[in-house]
Amino acid sequence: MRMLFFVTGLTCQECADKLEAHIQKMPGVNGAALMVNGRFIIDCDEDRAEEIANEVLTSAPKAQGDVVAKRIQ
Numbered sequence: 203m204r205m206l207f208f209v210t211g212l213t214c215q216e217c218a219d220k221l222e223a224h225i226q227k228m229p230g231v232n233g234a235a236l237m238v239n240g241r242f243i244i245d246c247d248e249d250r251a252e253e254i255a256n257e258v259l260t261s262a263p264k265a266q267g268d269v270v271a272k273r274i275q
Contacts, residue, residue: 203251206275207242211268221265228254233238242271 212218216261222236230250236242246254262271 203246203248203250204275205246205258205273207234207244207255207271207273209236209240209269210272211270212236212240212266214266216265217269218239218268221261221269224261225254225258226255230254234266 208219209218212221216221222234222242225231225242226234226242228246228250230247231244231246231254234243244254244256244258253274258271261271262269
């Protein structure tokens with residue numbers, strides 16, 4: 203299953219890398235790529251999708267203060 207998020211407010215590449223790596227390590231994640239334009243594409247097992255989506259939404263603000271993630275697909 204592919205999920206797509208839009209992440210805004212990331213101004214630090216190191217913070218973006220940490221967020222991407224954190225999500226990539228989750229069980230059920232087969233691939234994750236956080237693009238420079240804010241698109242965050244995650245391929246995951248369908249049975250773990252809700253858990254992974256919730257983690258993206260809660261982890262993004264922890265990566266850097268004003269970061270917001272919104273699921274768009």
